[in-house]
Amino acid sequence: MIGVVATINGQARELAAGITLEALLRELDVAGNAVAIAVNQRVVPRARFGVHAIGEGDAVEIIQAVAGG
Amino acid sequence: MSPDTPLKIGAYELTSRLIVGTGKYPSLEVMQLAHEASGAKMITVAIRRIGLDGANGKTMLDYIDRRRFRILPNTAGCRTAKDAVLTAQLARELLGTDLIKLEVIGDAETLYPDTVETIEAARELVADGFTVLPYIIDDPTACKRLEEVGCAAVMPLGAPIGSGLGICNPYSIRIIRERSGVPVIVDAGVGTASDAAIAMELGADAVLMNTGIAAASDPVAMALAMRLAVEAGRTAYLAGRMEKRLYANASSPMTDLIGTPR
Numbered sequence: 478m479i480g481v482v483a484t485i486n487g488q489a490r491e492l493a494a495g496i497t498l499e500a501l502l503r504e505l506d507v508a509g510n511a512v513a514i515a516v517n518q519r520v521v522p523r524a525r526f527g528v529h530a531i532g533e534g535d536a537v538e539i540i541q542a543v544a545g546g
Numbered sequence: 547m548s549p550d551t552p553l554k555i556g557a558y559e560l561t562s563r564l565i566v567g568t569g570k571y572p573s574l575e576v577m578q579l580a581h582e583a584s585g586a587k588m589i590t591v592a593i594r595r596i597g598l599d600g601a602n603g604k605t606m607l608d609y610i611d612r613r614r615f616r617i618l619p620n621t622a623g624c625r626t627a628k629d630a631v632l633t634a635q636l637a638r639e640l641l642g643t644d645l646i647k648l649e650v651i652g653d654a655e656t657l658y659p660d661t662v663e664t665i666e667a668a669r670e671l672v673a674d675g676f677t678v679l680p681y682i683i684d685d686p687t688a689c690k691r692l693e694e695v696g697c698a699a700v701m702p703l704g705a706p707i708g709s710g711l712g713i714c715n716p717y718s719i720r721i722i723r724e725r726s727g728v729p730v731i732v733d734a735g736v737g738t739a740s741d742a743a744i745a746m747e748l749g750a751d752a753v754l755m756n757t758g759i760a761a762a763s764d765p766v767a768m769a770l771a772m773r774l775a776v777e778a779g780r781t782a783y784l785a786g787r788m789e790k791r792l793y794a795n796a797s798s799p800m801t802d803l804i805g806t807p808r
Binding site for chain 2: 485486487488490505507511512513514515518520522523538539540541542543544545546
């Protein structure tokens with residue numbers, strides 16, 4: 478199977494073709510409700526994690542809330 | 547004496563005029579106790595990338611009771627309007643809030659804000675429906691510009707972030723307050739209780755602080771001190787202080803003293 482190369486939080490990663498954001502989070506062992514995601518500078522609503530597939534060359538940012546002032 | 551009115555920021559009302567952070571505490575348990583002692587109703591968090599090495603356990607959200615505290619996410623660390631806007635949008639999606647503490651940094655050592663980028667980001671975020679609270683230099687003109695683009699409050703610094711130097715330019719804070727049509731929240735610089743009281747006596751509507759509490763030897767005790775100082779300063783402001791005079795003015799009668807001729 479031919480994969481896709483996408484940038485996840487600044488790191489280039491090879492992923493399975495057609496992988497959704499939900500599947501990526503599962504692979505990373507991250508709970509969907511603890512993060513928000515932008516793909517190519519646009520926020521993807523949580524309700525769409527299960528259907529949004531990551532494409533070749535996509536820049537994916539996955540964020541969480543951390544300590545700060 | 548009439549009771550104080552709640553602080554209104556956009557559509558939100560706060561019964562505490564102290565806003566506190568979540569950074570730099572010796573432990574999350576101490577942080578929770580300090581939040582409790584501060585009486586604050588609004589708590590700031592930062593937004594960062596998750597690690598990709600599988601070490602993602604609990605997040606900061608597990609340590610804040612959202613039934614009792616409103617969360618104010620920030621864009622701390624962003625250097626451009628573009629990054630700040632996307633960070634705010636991600637924060638809104640994550641937390642389900644339109645509140646954002648807008649911070650666009652212009653210089654790594656002083657952490658002074660980039661005024662041009664801050665105003666640009668504020669404009670975009672207001673248009674996108676956010677309730678924007680911008681961290682900004684203690685400059686009345688910059689504050690006015692931010693008010694004009696629709697910010698719900700302005701947050702001039704008292705001193706550089708994390709410096710604990712206090713309110714370095716009280717006259718600016720006073721001028722900003724006198725000319726602002728939106729709440730003025732002094733953000734950054736408060737090092738101890740008297741700094742918080744001074745900010746409030748100058749007319750600030752609220753104070754936002756993190757390091758002043760978190761870096762104290764006893765953060766929980768300092769949180770209480772800050773709560774009392776904010777209340778004392780606010781009450782003194784509302785009470786209206788006496789005028790300053792150069793010479794003494796006796797509090798006791800100057801007549802009928804013993805040993806004086808009648």
